[in-house]
Amino acid sequence: xxxxxxxxxxxxxxxxxxxxxxxxxxxxxxxxxxxxxxxxxxxxxxxxxxxxxxxxxxxxxxxxxxxxxxxxxxxxxxxxxxxxxxxxxxxxxxxxxxxxxxxxxxxxxxxxxxxxxxxxxxxxxxxxxxxxxxxxxxxxxxxxxxxxxxxxxxxxxxxxxxxxxxxxxxxxxxxxxxxxxxxxxxxxxxxxxxxxxxxxxxxxxxxxxxxxxxxxxxxxxxxxxxxxxxxxxxxxxxxxxxxxxxxxxxxxxxxxxxxxxxxxxxxxxxxxxxxxxxxxxxxxxxxxxxxxxxxxxx
Amino acid sequence: xxxxxxxxxxxxxxxxxxxxxxxxxxxxxxxxxxxxxxxxxxxxxxxxxxxxxxxxxxxxxxxxxxxxxxxxxxxxxxxxxxxxxxxxxxxxxxxxxxxxxxxxxxxxxxxxxxxxxxxxxxxxxxxxxxxxxxxxxxxxxxxxxxxxxxxxxxxxxxxxxxxxxxxxxxxxxxxxxxxxxxxxxxxxxxxxxxxxxxxxxxxxxxxxxxxxxxxxxxxxxxxxxxxxxxxxxxxxxxxxxxxxxxxxxxxxxxxxxxxxxxxxxxxxxxxxxxxxxxxxxxxxxxxxxxxxxxxxxxxxxxxxxxxxxxxxxxxxxxxxxxxxxxxxxxxxxxxxxxxxxxxxxxxxxxxxxxxxxxxxxxxxxxxxxxxxxxxxxxxxxxxxxxxxxxxxxxxxxxxxxxxxxxxxxxxxxxxxxxxxxxxxxxxxxxxxxxxxxxxxxxxxxxx
Numbered sequence: 067x068x069x070x071x072x073x074x075x076x077x078x079x080x081x082x083x084x085x086x087x088x089x090x091x092x093x094x095x096x097x098x099x100x101x102x103x104x105x106x107x108x109x110x111x112x113x114x115x116x117x118x119x120x121x122x123x124x125x126x127x128x129x130x131x132x133x134x135x136x137x138x139x140x141x142x143x144x145x146x147x148x149x150x151x152x153x154x155x156x157x158x159x160x161x162x163x164x165x166x167x168x169x170x171x172x173x174x175x176x177x178x179x180x181x182x183x184x185x186x187x188x189x190x191x192x193x194x195x196x197x198x199x200x201x202x203x204x205x206x207x208x209x210x211x212x213x214x215x216x217x218x219x220x221x222x223x224x225x226x227x228x229x230x231x232x233x234x235x236x237x238x239x240x241x242x243x244x245x246x247x248x249x250x251x252x253x254x255x256x257x258x259x260x261x262x263x264x265x266x267x268x269x270x271x272x273x274x275x276x277x278x279x280x281x282x283x284x285x286x287x288x289x290x291x292x293x294x295x296x297x298x299x300x301x302x303x304x305x306x307x308x309x310x311x312x313x314x315x316x317x318x319x320x321x322x323x324x325x326x327x328x329x330x331x332x333x334x335x336x337x338x339x340x341x342x343x344x345x346x347x348x349x350x351x352x353x354x355x356x357x358x359x360x361x362x363x364x
Numbered sequence: 365x366x367x368x369x370x371x372x373x374x375x376x377x378x379x380x381x382x383x384x385x386x387x388x389x390x391x392x393x394x395x396x397x398x399x400x401x402x403x404x405x406x407x408x409x410x411x412x413x414x415x416x417x418x419x420x421x422x423x424x425x426x427x428x429x430x431x432x433x434x435x436x437x438x439x440x441x442x443x444x445x446x447x448x449x450x451x452x453x454x455x456x457x458x459x460x461x462x463x464x465x466x467x468x469x470x471x472x473x474x475x476x477x478x479x480x481x482x483x484x485x486x487x488x489x490x491x492x493x494x495x496x497x498x499x500x501x502x503x504x505x506x507x508x509x510x511x512x513x514x515x516x517x518x519x520x521x522x523x524x525x526x527x528x529x530x531x532x533x534x535x536x537x538x539x540x541x542x543x544x545x546x547x548x549x550x551x552x553x554x555x556x557x558x559x560x561x562x563x564x565x566x567x568x569x570x571x572x573x574x575x576x577x578x579x580x581x582x583x584x585x586x587x588x589x590x591x592x593x594x595x596x597x598x599x600x601x602x603x604x605x606x607x608x609x610x611x612x613x614x615x616x617x618x619x620x621x622x623x624x625x626x627x628x629x630x631x632x633x634x635x636x637x638x639x640x641x642x643x644x645x646x647x648x649x650x651x652x653x654x655x656x657x658x659x660x661x662x663x664x665x666x667x668x669x670x671x672x673x674x675x676x677x678x679x680x681x682x683x684x685x686x687x688x689x690x691x692x693x694x695x696x697x698x699x700x701x702x703x704x705x706x707x708x709x710x711x712x713x714x715x716x717x718x719x720x721x722x723x724x725x726x727x728x729x730x731x732x733x734x735x736x737x738x739x740x741x742x743x744x745x746x747x748x749x750x751x752x753x754x755x756x757x758x759x760x761x762x763x764x765x766x767x768x769x770x771x772x773x774x775x776x777x778x779x780x781x782x783x784x785x786x787x788x789x790x791x792x793x794x795x796x797x798x799x800x801x802x803x804x805x806x807x808x809x810x811x
Binding site: 111113170171172173174175176177178188191192195196199200203204207252253255256259260262263264266267268270271274275277278298299301302305306308309310312313316317319320321322324325328332 | 430440639640641642643644645646647649650653654656657658660661664665666668669672676708709712713715716718719720722723726727730733734752755756759760761762763764766767768770771774775776778779782786
């Protein structure tokens, strides 16, 4: 099998830019449904074993702004409130428990209002340090690539592809949050960090092959070398992503309500990670190379 | 030939040891099907006492609150007024005091530990049960009630068999309370190594104590913390003329006993002010549901991978499957040995590492397919496949390890749980994919 993948490089980049732009628009228009990990507040989960499934909403005080109640699974409800005093919380709990003859909620989580901003700050720090670490590692690991290829361009392309994947997942969660109440919580942060790890992992496998072919081949047609490398690693990319996606599907279908959205974020991110290794990271290498050649030629 | 046989023995040994560590505690009763067999099987435990090393590990899996149910309270300590050099000792004193309060209250299996998160000093209280959570919450943040009580008349001290005098034998009230105490410290009398406890009263408190001492020479004074008698020292006869300096409780205390008593006496005032910032309660049923769900998802996920590998790579796939199963068994055994507390995030990290373990095998096999050209021996195909796939395996896994390292350093406890299982998974998978798969290929494929 031999396709000329790199021929349409500008098309792929335009496509990815469009997707990212759409994602950013959704993020601006709809925003994300931040969980209490970020906003602070209380989350209570009840199992209600009655048929009055519609009426539980009556017992959440109307005066609480930004409070929500959603059905997680059959007969399981999650009540989310902004930070409240212990008194008000106890009142809500008592209200619901006496109406539905429940002894205790399934779970209660309360997070102080100051935690959220720290979590955001820490997540941003982590991401910046991860990005720096990866660029340095790739720059070092690829230090032997023959000229005109530049080891730092490999690092930066891998990171750009990874940022692409992160924006896609964020955009997807703006849509999923708007229509299905998909929450952005600390598990989502974990998912994003995993996507970062996998995206770079996948890109490096492709880049390693490009490096090997660059060293092995004497004819310097960069774009052909990239294309051949992509074809040679295609089977592996598809097989690996396929197995990981299968495992994640199992996690999504059977893993229980608590990690369902985590599995969704990973499914989207890992699909995007595989796609971007081929259609973003590698194409960026060629675009940079052609730009360099044109500059040197003129 | 001899080398490959040795490898095979090592692989079988690794299998056996991992299985012995991993098997859960289950009762097998075959009576209903007519076989006389009813035993409880259990995993092995490590006890190095017999060889002189003080190390015992019962190898029970350690589960996080989200899986076993329970409550977690996170307290933020305000250390802004404490000199940098004293922060850690103040934190551990606060931890001991909170621990004392929680255990005083009778919450079984409470674990209290300090945690540094970013610039924050935190104290985390893990409660295994969810009973009386609101009371427990009040307890950790509140000041404890410390009282000094005098003995009721007509109490026969000889008839008391308990180590401390029961609470009902004391008068209900005196005018001396914890509010009169500045603090308590450990002191050593001159020329002695036995610790004593010095009570530093506020000036008004000291005169109250002096009154109390005069009236009770030769009698015990009850030190009561939250309605529990912690100590009942006897007033020495040389205090009969009154007390002018800080009184000292002497006794045959060990240092740790003395430290506990000091913590109890200081319990009225935590060395650092704390604030409850986070609370998490998971019902036992929800925890059970989560663990069942993720176990099923994990098993099915692994089963899908095993089938996929055989379908895609035929007999090579079977060899890879043996390496993958060993990978999963070894990783879980290592989690139990260290031990790693398993949480939902941790299980997710482990499942993801399975994906990366498979990737290493796929990289090797795809490379072997490419190198399998006319005229090459199976031996050189295997060697080239491994040698050329190694760069990709190394670079991709190192980048994952960089990510997990940063997550572990900067993450919250949940994210740490994820990072550590993923990192260990990646390290074990590097070992099994390269060593075990290769040995199996050399034994069964090259022959």
